[in-house]
Amino acid sequence: MTARRFLLAAVSLIALPQVVHAQDFVITNATVAKGDGSEPISGGVVEVRGGKVVYAGPAMGQAMETDTVIDVAGMWVTPGIFAAVTDIGLADVGGVSESNDTSANSSPFNAALDVATSINPSSQDIAVTRVGGVTRATVAPSPGKSIFAGQGALIDTGADPDAVTEARAFQLVTLGEGGARLAGGSRVASEVTLRNALREARAFADGKWGGDDAMLTRADAAALGPVVAGKQKLYIRVERASDIRTLLAMKQEFQQLDMVLVGVSEGWLVAKELAASGVPVIADPLDDLPSSFEQLAATQSNVGRMTQAGVKVAIGGIAAFDQPRNLKQYAGNLVALQKVPRAAGLSWGQALASITSIPAAISGMGGKLGVLAPGAAADVVVWDGDPLELSSAPVHVFIDGVQQPLENHQTRLRDRYKNLDESALPKAYDW
């Protein structure tokens, strides 16, 4: 199709072709939610050129140059969901250990472990997640026998061989009850383990590392160098209020640490301190059970209360049974909380931001991912209704402006078992 100029008001529906390369297109007649915290705009337009968003907002009657116009007849358009701290692409079946690369219990290495090379873009978890409207994710390893789980990656969920957007995007360390067990049996031990590792890494970076006396392997000491220097983010799993305070205090010795806290069930109890520190949080928003002694104060109002206090909070850390494609359900629940007396929730716009622009920004991709704004990657999802509503699902998914297939193992099974008729041939021939 050749480029042409037209006035948006005069456009009629053009069927969307299947494309494999980034294509320039304009989505019209859309309910546009930009993901930046603002409320949705009806009659909106999204213009994509060269894999980037050029414009997203109300139709102003402006002229645009494009290959393709997609009139979505009032359907919703959002940035793709950004799933923070997942394990997609690292396992085919969680319970099948041969297929599971999330942790390395017997490896001599820990901080040096780097998931980027092990992510399988063809895994069904990625395909299922993509169909759910999730276009980007941070993928984290799980701890093996150290509090350092290793380095996570930022990926896209596109149906192409090139999944990794940013390798070694962060280091993940586990504190609290889990970290205490890994470090030898107590929080006292995990605190020393963390401080010692950071000191050794700093010594290594300064050329003063005495390898024979060190606790870290050479590879692990090298890997933690960027963390100590604040050049690589340090994600820290932590839940209890007192553990959060202890961590924030650690910045006094290691001032350059670029910390992101993950979990944070009791964050609302220290929301002021968190806000003052500027340390962002990735929280599981529906955790409301005292499932451990470090989560006694867990409540679904945690995210809302931290947000009100000025903490930058993304929803994430959803793995295994609770799937990244359900992040929108998690976000929607926080909107529902607004109507529950004494609860703290999020506005609709904030809720969408908590699964798009905020996790992107926490990943260091503010303005580049997770938002429909000029210059951002054209990760665009068209939904058949309010994206946070249970009844809604994606109709089109674009990543970097490339339209994505919406088929996977599940949709093929669905199609095969649309009926149970085997009168002519067994089901195995229906494909």
Next chain:
Amino acid sequence: MQFRTLALLGGMIALAACSTTGDSRPGTSSKNAATENGAPFPSTYKPYPGVPTALVGATVFDGAGAKIENGTVLLAGGKVVAIGGPDLAIPAEYTRIDGVGKFVTPGVIDIHSHLGDYASPAVEANSDGNEATSPTTPEVWAEHSVWPQDPGFSRALANGGVTSLQILPGSANLMGGRSVTLKNIPSRTVQGMKFPGAPYGFKMACGENPKRVYGGKGRMPSTRMGNFAVNRQTWLDAKKYAAGDRKNRDLAKETLAGALDGQILVHNHCYRADEMALVIDMAKEMGYKVSAFHHAVESYKIGDLLKENDICSAIWADWYGFKMESYDGIPENAAILQREGACVVIHSDDANGIQRLNQEAAKAQASGRRMGITIADADVISWFTRNPAKAMGIDKQTGSLEAGKMADVVLWNGNPLSIYSRPEKVWIDGALMYDYDNPKMRPVSDFELGQPGEGDVK
């Protein structure tokens, strides 16, 4: 959160993978194994006081497939007195509650819960769901593991509108033991929660868990064929016992005889379609009936067979892929089953999921709609009200809003199939047990007293 999940996947798939089967026939025989030995540990539950209450103007889903706009529901004496439209007369002594713009459903029922037997906090000391020392333990009763102070019960009430639930043993064993059906009512004792007159359930498990747990200990079963061999021999021994005078008490065989009598409902954890088909034939060979397959992620492949055998599928909306036998789970499972005319139950198996059974049902409904299967809201509501009641054998007492049934009722602040809705008030046997407008009208377990977050909205 992730640690807990990982723990499940690594060492304790049994917890996530526990399942139950239930018999859809409520016990009617006089030869009731559950009671003939003196009905030990009897229910001491008595409904709390309520006032005659009229819910006026809400959209009412009765749980049995009907929807009434601008409805009226009358509750008194612990029972549903009447249900109707705006013309239904409201006696003067009734307290009126304005339901305009709101929705009323029967109390939510979870057929598959481990609240109390895998209580919060999830520490080893509270891990009481799997007697994983023998592949067949029909002699254990879940009620002896239930800790009534599990804070999870209150979350299920306030966020999920859950009024009745079945607590099952886990799925480490082929035969996990008896389940117990509870009213979701705080109590000092488990007897104070037991659903009066509910039949017992009997938990069985197919597939990966039993063969992994016992194969890993170097003993039978270590294969699926081993699973069936152990099951069949155990049933044969039980049949011999059941055919005798039963005077020599044997706790294991009393449970199995109760299942053979149809008095104890069989709930069978089973993921794969081919295995369910084998279980159906095993049940026919031995003379018992499966009430429900639990975690039945592949039921959509055999909806015809399940309908023909009158077996419910207790399922999640979209869980899949966490273990090999869950690899073929699809979000359209419920809708395809419904189209085949088979019985659908949405279950949780999870202390978080039990707070959102309505949301899971709504997702399953939407997945069906996108493949061309339209299911009315009123039918979807029955997936977490009447249908589980039927599979648990308590549908004569609860599960739908009909005159004479228990006044187990939820008033929602919007359509329960919308993400934006929450329970506003919950009645159990006509007593108001949760009211989101009243900070004191929410249960706080002993465990939470004096702790951070006591009495919070959660």
